[in-house]
Every structure is written in structure tokens, then in C-alpha cells.
Amino acid sequence: MIRGLQDAFGHALYDYLQSEGGRVLSVIERDDGLFDVDEPKNYFVEYQAWPPHQQEAMAYVRGRVLDVGCGAGRHALHLQGQGFGVLGIDESPLAVKVCKLRGLGQTRVMSVTQISSRLGAFDTILMMGNNFGLLANWKRARWLLRRFRGLTSAQARIIAESMDPYQTQDPVHLAYHQFNRERGRAPGQVRIRVRYRKYVNPWFDYLFVSKKEMEQLLEGTGWTVTRFLDSEGAVYIAIIEKGPA
């Protein structure tokens, strides 16, 4: 979804890196006309400043790690510094460039659907920063999760962050859930695009699920949630392990 001239997300990360902490802000447009602002600096936050549930999640990482949607590499760089072998992948060429400039050793410009056994087997698949959402929709999520089984070791874990979309009273979001139901989409399946200056990414789907929905989604995929790590808000991390296929 993020290519060349349309790499708005990557341009924002790259400009923020070059600005050395300056004012760089990008825009998230949702397909109901909602505009929100994204802060590239958030993709550069150091471990010490992460929310506790993200710090806690790092204790569940083991073995060889695949960081899916690595952004500016904040999680991958931390784990690399801890001695883990980490491959960071992102669809955004400029995000990957930023990771390289920041010292991440193993990177690939690649979407989650392009992950294959050619990358070798992983012990941990990391989807932090709400990146469970990169699974995009219910059908694709179940297809990808089944694929992940074959790309991971016997004791593999998925560490996936999401946000419960129902923890809101905001009428704009409640109306969006209903809009999604009416068009046969999951309520938390948002269609968005990133804008930064004159750059605009193509539209893409990003999936937010409640804990219950995540458990339902995993049924029959060969993966099971063994623990939830809660934040102070609607965001949470699921520790997911191989279960009955």
C-alpha cells in the first residue's frame, strides 16, 4: 500500500529524523471524512518512555524476531540492543531507510502478506503499536495467522497490540461502527490513508478488535491468547502462542 511517491508515512518519519526533533506532523484521513493528526515522533520513542504494557511485553520476546510494520524501528532497535536477532519489515521504503539510518541491521521493504519461508523461521512475531491492525480484515487475518504457523518455530509467540474499538462514547466513532456493519465490515475495521504535506498513501484497511473478537478471530488458526497485557486505556497487548490447529 505504500510505494514511492505515495509514501506519505515514510516521508513524515524521514523528515522527522532529519529535523532532529522538530515539528513534523502528519494527517490520518478516515473514509468517513474524519481527519486526525499523527505524530512521527511517537515512532521514535525510547524504551524508557514506552507505556508499561509495552515494556512488559518485551519480556515475552524470545529467539529470532520478526517485527511487522517496524516503522522507525523503536521496538526492533531495542530488541537488537538486547541481543536478539531482529528482522524489521515495513511496506514503507522510507520507514525502512529510517530504520537503517538508525542502525537496524536486518530490514526488508515488505508487506505482511509478502512474508514467506524465504525469510527463515521466527520464534517471535511482533505487531506492536496497534499493528495487529495490519492484518486488515477478518478473512485476511485468519489466512495470515494460519500462514504464520508454518513460518514459526514450535514454541513461537505472536505479540500483538490492538485497541478495543468499543471503549468509546464518541458519536463519530459509534456512527462509524454502524457504517461498517451496514457495509459488511467489522466495526473496528477502519479504512484510512496517511497524508503528509503533498504526499498521500493509498487507502488501506486497519483492523481494531476487542479482546473477545481477537479470541474469536484466532479460533481454528492454530494460535491461542495466553495472556493480555492491559494499558490504562483501550489499547492492549495479546501474548499469543501456538495452540491446537
Place this chain on the structure above:
Amino acid sequence: MIRGLQDAFGHALYDYLQSEGGRVLSVIERDDGLFDVDEPKNYFVEYQAWPPHQQEAMAYVRGRVLDVGCGAGRHALHLQGQGFGVLGIDESPLAVKVCKLRGLGQTRVMSVTQISSRLGAFDTILMMGNNFGLLANWKRARWLLRRFRGLTSAQARIIAESMDPYQTQDPVHLAYHQFNRERGRAPGQVRIRVRYRKYVNPWFDYLFVSKKEMEQLLEGTGWTVTRFLDSEGAVYIAIIEKGPA
């Protein structure tokens, strides 16, 4: 240009006021597809935190004041606190509501083109925060400036802030200047709209001029620049007094 459900600018100011300093950000869309972010908190800044050239400009205020495009009232409230009679006008109903809630005594929901002698005479017309731009284009600016003569006292001043659009090396802005020249507009005449959440203002024109352009624009209007107050950047304030008509 800013009415009812389309008062994106006002909604952002109002939500920022209600948030008591929370994270409220709005979006500025330019008609070349450039997206930028606006920070409502900037419209609430107290005198002590203004840039020096804005503080200095307050020394030129005298008599009865009209604050054109008063926003959240930061300049009008300061002057009211200093004992000046100040009428704040803004096209945004919610901006005016914010001013009232913050204690501004005299307000009107009104565009710069609706100013008339029914408001009484003014000794100072204030257009801070780049609000010389509200004059919109060369032709309208000259028409309005001539009208202002009849609405002001003999010793009246206009205190107007603008930004020199040519103090940039940014290829996106340089291309926009050329785009404007080709369609017969002043290079610094930007067409923009404000977006905030799902609210969007209608498109409107906002005029940035260099000092030289401002002096050319004033010729024959009965107003003359008597002093420029410089900032550290491209922004400046002109002190404008009645000159030969």
C-alpha cells in the same frame, strides 16, 4: 465562509477550551493538496508568551479597537485587560462563543466584509496572527482598506500582521507561487480550508504579502505604512496610518 456545521475552525477552538489544555489539533488543506497541521492552543497564548514583535505592536494601539478575526481572543482580551474598548469580530460563531466564555465583553459574528459604520468609529483596526490575510486578495484588500478610512477616526491606525511568502526555499511553496501566477493570482494568495475531525470549512482565500507588496497594495487607499516590526522569521507587523487618500 464559516457557518454552522462547517465551522471546523471554531469547533477546534471550542474543543481546545473544553479540553483544558488537552491534545486538540486541526488540519489546514491548501488547494494544491498540501496538508498542514494547526494548533488551536496557539490562539490562546497569553501576552507573556507572544513573540516580541507582537508584544511591541500593542504599544501602537490607541482608542477604540476593532479586532478583525479575533479567534480565541488572545489579543482582544489582553487589550480589554489594559482598559481598551475592544470589539472582537470573527466569522466563526464558535470562535466568538469561545471569546465570550473567556470574558471578552464586545463580540460579533461577522466577516471583514460586513464591517460597517453601524459598529461606530474605531481608532485602531487590529489584524494580528497574519490576519492581514483576511483581506483575501488584491482587489478586495484595496476595496476594504478604502472602506476602513470611513469607519475610523482621523488619527486611526491599522496594525496588521503578515508573512513574506518569498522567504522560503521550499519547492512545494515555490511551485505554489508559480501555480498562482499562472492562474492570475498573487503568489502569496493561498486558497485553504480548515478541517477538524469531520468538520470542514468552505474554501477561502488568505493573502500573504511581502513588505514591498503591502506598500504597493496600500497606494491610493489612503493608508501608509509608517513602521514595520520584524520577527525572527518571515512574519512581520505593519503599523499603518492614514496618509494621503
